[in-house]
Amino acid sequence: MMGSDHMHRRWSNLRKVLERSGPFCRPDFEPSTETLQFLLDNCKILVIGAGGLGCELLKDLGLMGFRQIHIIDMDTIELSNLNRQFLFRHKDIGSSKAEVAAKFINSRIPGCNVISHCCKIQDKAEDFYRQFHIVICGLDSIIARRWINGMLLSLLVYEDGELDRSSVIPMIDGGTEGFKGNVRVILPGLTACIECTLDLYPPQVTYPLCTIANTPRLPEHCIEYVKVIQWPKENPFECAIDGDDPQHINWIYEKSIERAAQFGIQGLTYRLVQGVVKNIIPAVASTNAVIAAACATEAFKLASSCSASLNNYMVLNDIDGIYTYTYEAEKKEDCVACSQVPKEIEINSPKFKLNDLIEFLCEKPDLQMKNPGLTAYINGKNKTLYMQTVASIEERTRENLTKTLVELGLRNGSEINVADITTPSAIVLKLKFVYCNSDM
Amino acid sequence: MASPAPKSPEQSERNRKYDRQLRLWGDHGQAALEGAHVCIINATALGTEILKSLVLPGIGAFTIVDGKKVTSEDIGANFFLETDSVGKSRAQVATQMLLELNSDVRGDYIDEEPDQILYNSPDFFNNFTVVVATCLAEKSLVLLSQRLWELNIPLIVCRTIGFIAYMRIQVKEHMVIETHPDNEIPDLRLDKPFETLKKHVDSVNLDALSFKDHSHVPYLIVLYKFLEKWILSKGELPNSYKEKSQLKQMIREGMRRDENDISNSEENFEEAVKAVNTCVGHTEIPENVTNILNDDQCINLTAKSSSFWIIAKAVKDFVENEGGGLLPLKGTLPDMTADTEKYITLQQIYHKQAIADAEAVWRRTLQLLRQLGKSSDSIPERDVKLFCRHALNIHVGRGTCIADEYDCKVFDASNIVQCLENPESMMIYYVILRGVEKFQTEYNSYPGEFDDQVEPDIVKLKACITKLLSEWGCGPLVKDDYVHEFCRFGGAELHSVSGFLGGLAAQEVIKFVTNQYKPVHNTFIYDAVTSNSGTFFF
Numbered sequence: 001m002m003g004s005d006h007m008h009r010r011w012s013n014l015r016k017v018l019e020r021s022g023p024f025c026r027p028d029f030e031p032s033t034e035t036l037q038f039l040l041d042n043c044k045i046l047v048i049g050a051g052g053l054g055c056e057l058l059k060d061l062g063l064m065g066f067r068q069i070h071i072i073d074m075d076t077i078e079l080s081n082l083n084r085q086f087l088f089r090h091k092d093i094g095s096s097k098a099e100v101a102a103k104f105i106n107s108r109i110p111g112c113n114v115i116s117h118c119c120k121i122q123d124k125a126e127d128f129y130r131q132f133h134i135v136i137c138g139l140d141s142i143i144a145r146r147w148i149n150g151m152l153l154s155l156l157v158y159e160d161g162e163l164d165r166s167s168v169i170p171m172i173d174g175g176t177e178g179f180k181g182n183v184r185v186i187l188p189g190l191t192a193c194i195e196c197t198l199d200l201y202p203p204q205v206t207y208p209l210c211t212i213a214n215t216p217r218l219p220e221h222c223i224e225y226v227k228v229i230q231w232p233k234e235n236p237f238e239c240a241i242d243g244d245d246p247q248h249i250n251w252i253y254e255k256s257i258e259r260a261a262q263f264g265i266q267g268l269t270y271r272l273v274q275g276v277v278k279n280i281i282p283a284v285a286s287t288n289a290v291i292a293a294a295c296a297t298e299a300f301k302l303a304s305s306c307s308a309s310l311n312n313y314m315v316l317n318d319i320d321g322i323y324t325y326t327y328e329a330e331k332k333e334d335c336v337a338c339s340q341v342p343k344e345i346e347i348n349s350p351k352f353k354l355n356d357l358i359e360f361l362c363e364k365p366d367l368q369m370k371n372p373g374l375t376a377y378i379n380g381k382n383k384t385l386y387m388q389t390v391a392s393i394e395e396r397t398r399e400n401l402t403k404t405l406v407e408l409g410l411r412n413g414s415e416i417n418v419a420d421i422t423t424p425s426a427i428v429l430k431l432k433f434v435y436c437n438s439d440m
Numbered sequence: 441m442a443s444p445a446p447k448s449p450e451q452s453e454r455n456r457k458y459d460r461q462l463r464l465w466g467d468h469g470q471a472a473l474e475g476a477h478v479c480i481i482n483a484t485a486l487g488t489e490i491l492k493s494l495v496l497p498g499i500g501a502f503t504i505v506d507g508k509k510v511t512s513e514d515i516g517a518n519f520f521l522e523t524d525s526v527g528k529s530r531a532q533v534a535t536q537m538l539l540e541l542n543s544d545v546r547g548d549y550i551d552e553e554p555d556q557i558l559y560n561s562p563d564f565f566n567n568f569t570v571v572v573a574t575c576l577a578e579k580s581l582v583l584l585s586q587r588l589w590e591l592n593i594p595l596i597v598c599r600t601i602g603f604i605a606y607m608r609i610q611v612k613e614h615m616v617i618e619t620h621p622d623n624e625i626p627d628l629r630l631d632k633p634f635e636t637l638k639k640h641v642d643s644v645n646l647d648a649l650s651f652k653d654h655s656h657v658p659y660l661i662v663l664y665k666f667l668e669k670w671i672l673s674k675g676e677l678p679n680s681y682k683e684k685s686q687l688k689q690m691i692r693e694g695m696r697r698d699e700n701d702i703s704n705s706e707e708n709f710e711e712a713v714k715a716v717n718t719c720v721g722h723t724e725i726p727e728n729v730t731n732i733l734n735d736d737q738c739i740n741l742t743a744k745s746s747s748f749w750i751i752a753k754a755v756k757d758f759v760e761n762e763g764g765g766l767l768p769l770k771g772t773l774p775d776m777t778a779d780t781e782k783y784i785t786l787q788q789i790y791h792k793q794a795i796a797d798a799e800a801v802w803r804r805t806l807q808l809l810r811q812l813g814k815s816s817d818s819i820p821e822r823d824v825k826l827f828c829r830h831a832l833n834i835h836v837g838r839g840t841c842i843a844d845e846y847d848c849k850v851f852d853a854s855n856i857v858q859c860l861e862n863p864e865s866m867m868i869y870y871v872i873l874r875g876v877e878k879f880q881t882e883y884n885s886y887p888g889e890f891d892d893q894v895e896p897d898i899v900k901l902k903a904c905i906t907k908l909l910s911e912w913g914c915g916p917l918v919k920d921d922y923v924h925e926f927c928r929f930g931g932a933e934l935h936s937v938s939g940f941l942g943g944l945a946a947q948e949v950i951k952f953v954t955n956q957y958k959p960v961h962n963t964f965i966y967d968a969v970t971s972n973s974g975t976f977f978f
Contacts, residue, residue, distance in 0.1 A: 005512075006512045006523075006526075009511070009512035009513050009516070010512045010513065010515055010516035011516050012512075012513050012516065012932075013513065013516055013517050013932040013933050013934060013935075014516070014932070014934070016602070016888070016928065016929060016930045016932040017602060017603075017928065017929065017932060017934065020888075020894065020928045020930075021928070022924060022925045022928035023921035023922075023924050023925055024921070024925055024969060056939070059519050059939075060935060060936045060939050063485075063516065063517055063518075063519060063935035063936075064934070064935055064936050079453070079456045079457050080456055080457060080459045080460055082457050082496075082542075083457055083458050083459075083460060083461055083496055083497055083498070084460070084461075084496055084497075086492060086496055086541055089540075090543075108519065108522065109519075110523050178464055179464070179947065179957070183971070211777075214779075215656070215778065215779045215780050215783075216780055217775055217776075217778065217780055217783040217784070217787075218775055246451070263780045263784070264780075264784045265780075265784065266787075266791075270449050270451065271459070271462070271463065274459070275463065280459070280460065280463065281460075282460055282461065282463040282464045283460040283461070284460065284461045284464060284497060284947075285461075285492070285493040285496040285497055285943070285946070286493040286497075286943040286944070286946045286947040286950070287943065287947070288943070289489065289492070289493050289939055289940075289942060289943030289946070290939075290940050290943035290944055290947075292939070293936045293937070293938075293939030293940035293942075293943065294936075294940055294968075294971065296935075296936040296939070297603075297934075297936040297937065297940070297968045300934075300936060301969075307603065307969045308969065308970075310970070310971045314971045317622070318944060318947050318957075319619075319620055319621075319622060319957050319958070320619065320621070320622075320957070320958045321958055321959070321960045321961060321964075321975055322944055322960050322964050322973065322975065324966075324971070324972070324973040326970065326971050326972055
């Protein structure tokens with residue numbers, strides 16, 4: 001073991017900013033030796049995702065004095081991770097990302113205590129999430145971000161409508177794509193949350209079915225055709241497409257080439273097929289390093305309160321020089337997730353069917369649900385209107401889809417509970433019938 | 441099936457490993473990266489973070505120059521050192537640990553102070569692709585900068601102190617063909633159609649089309665037709681917002697009406713309306729490209745001219761002859777609602793014209809090579825094609841020598857004075873960092889490095905800055921709080937601040953090595969407290 005003198009000097013860089021006061025510190029900051037001790041011994045951080053950002057985050061946090069770190073990721077290591085996920089080696093391919101990453105950090109940074117969880121975020125309950133001081137997300141999935149956002153919001157405690165500040169667990173969110181990235185700091189219940197700014201995420205590129213079936217023009221149209229129409233029809237391997245199975249990709253590639261040739265479409269490559277089938281987002285080590293570092297800086301500032309936090313959104317683009325832009329994303333007054341106000345949904349026709357409502361929930365830019373399950377209190381009973389995720393219930397409630405809301409017993413002012421994979425707890429929607437009675 | 445199915449290409453291990461980045465800079469960018477040799481001066485946390493983001497994507501080779509021994513402080517901030525490496529050569533340990541990241545990369549080190557190398561073996565730096573220096577003292581920096589300026593090797597100087605990061609890029613001249621602009625305007629030539637395009641569009645009669653065909657004509661043709669009609673009556677392109685709105689209205693009215701005289705919403709016509717803003721305009725050569733084509737280097741080729749300038753001259757000759765005042769056609773079409781046959785036909789017309797233009801430029805390139813007495817294979821045809829495809833967005837950057845910033849006879853401080861008038865300007869950090877350098881030269885330590893010296897160092901640092909400003913002919917600085925803040929930092933290197941700049945600096949190296957994307961021009965400053973950054977030119 002190294003002596004305390006070594007330990008003292010090891011953290012001398014951090015101690016300068018934690019044990020000295022400065023003109024730009026937060027007004028409530030008290031320089032002391034206790035802050036570093038708090039970071040080292042008590043401050044518990046959860047890192048979500050052990051990918052490109054997650055690996056960087058563990059290193060950054062470990063060298064910024066954090067030692068009580070948990071990491072959660074369900075994925076295993078693949079060859080294409082190694083160009084940026086620097087805690088993994090060739091021999092680790094197939095192993096759990098969270099486990100290998102934790103082990104590496106614990107051996108490289110003495111005293112660091114990273115605990116790994118190889119599972120889905122949905123497998124952990126409120127008690128797990130409640131133990132952390134800060135949660136940092138390094139995810140490529142919007143659904144997972146929304147779920148965590150919802151989880152942290154569900155941990156908030158309100159007393160007489162007043163938010164209990166001690167129940168707020170800050171969420172730092174990083175994201176990258178190619179040479180672009182963003183960092184945001186969310187104080188659940190206090191500042192804009194993921195759902196408040198959901199329309200910032202660009203909608204996923206989709207191709208109309210009629211284009212891919214009848215009038216393909218791009219190589220992507222040919223690949224989509226094979227994926228969506230030809231695969232289910234021919235079912236070559238008697239299973240769903242696995243983007244990681246080279247045999248599957250080969251089959252799709254070969255069929256797409258045939259289709260492209262048939263229509264005279266140029267430019268279909270194997271790389272493009274992989275990209276479309278697996279929805280691959282380009283990624284490079286440098287951008288992940290930059291964004292993760294900015295997240296770690298925010299965690300350090302929040303935990304030590306030595307400086308003000310990023311307020312509250314930063315975007316980065318280093319294609320043309322280096323461009324950063326910082327702005328304050330605004331909290332939405334009627335945010336479904338964080339406003340405490342049931343969201344009103346305007347129904348403008350008596351013919352509005354349950355199916356229309358579900359479609360509306362999936363397509364509205366500020367809701368973007370995936371497969372919502374709906375229940376409501378009707379005539380004093382809790383009734384399931386529709387639920388896709390459970391086969392037996394789906395079958396039983398399918399007939400409701402073509403019924404109008406009125407036929408289902410819903411009235412102006414009725415509240416509907418909506419469950420979806422984008423949120424850990426159901427949200428409440430309030431129906432507002434805006435058509436006049438003469439329409440009926 | 442009658443014909444044998446096409447075989448899938450074998451995916452090499454390398455292709456699979458680098459897949460996510462090959463989608464950004466391509467196989468040719470990767471080849472350039474793998475052929476590069478970068479030198480890093482000082483294996484500080486910042487130095488190794490830069491290298492990490494170069495070793496992972498597979499840079500050919502690196503060399504670390506660092507004469508220091510590993511200390512406990514180093515280990516606290518630097519991930520590529522280990523507890524038991526205290527006292528060992530920092531260059532050696534960092535090299536070993538970085539090489540573990542990627543077996544494709546070669547790395548070596550020189551366990552010597554950069555100063556010694558600069559004095560004793562000045563040719564040492566001659567063969568690097570890029571040199572990156574972190575934590576380099578003023579005097580050595582000036583020497584290194586002059587040396588690399590003469591060699592035209594890009595130099596990137598980085599440092600972080602506390603929450604502040606600084607990066608300065610020095611390059612004499614840097615040419616980029618693939619700048620990868622975020623919003624590329626399509627090169628459609630509606631106002632100046634080439635012969636085959638004109639012939640094709642003339643062969644389409646919108647009024648004679650069936651209902652189905654009418655809604656499957658690519659919007660490009662729709663736009664062309666209405667633009668033609670417009671020009672016929674008004675004599676020139678619509679310019680103002682009002683005129684463009686009128687053209688949009690014309691197009692909307694051109695939609696087919698159904699039996700109830702209700703206009704059908706035809707998607708292709710809607711697209712044509714939307715495209716009025718982006719696609720209707722004078723096709724011309726952008727100003728920065730004109731400047732490149734009129735550059736001395738382009739006009740006065742010599743046997744030493746780089747292939748960039750030779751191709752640029754060939755393009756210039758093309759513009760003045762076959763091109764009729766326009767650049768070679770890009771040859772790509774955006775996607776648009778259309779049936780396959782109509783779209784592909786149109787696509788082929790653009791594609792073929794682009795090939796013909798590129799061939800003309802290629803012939804002119806060969807002619808120039810002959811005139812210069814160079815062999816015809818000194819420029820591959822694919823380079824000419826690449827140049828033609830990106831001719832609208834080529835970029836030439838010319839920088840300045842860092843040493844000039846340290847020579848008050850040539851240094852122009854008016855830019856600084858002007859910036860400082862804005863109280864929010866990040867220029868203040870440049871001034872203070874220069875003061876810190878002066879402090880280091882004078883006192884051989886960072887201001888505030890020792891706990892009992894913070895207060896006295898504030899006075900000393902202020903004096904350094906005042907002296908500097910007077911050398912530049914500027915008045916004194918009244919921002920004591922910034923001076924105080926830097927003394928609080930005491931030269932501390934915070935890992936996450938170095939991690940931030942390290943990633944950015946690595947990306948700048950990649951820009952130089954791959955000749956893709958535009959580098960910073962030429963000074964970048966970042967404040968991790970506010971997350972704001974600024975770019976300045978010296």
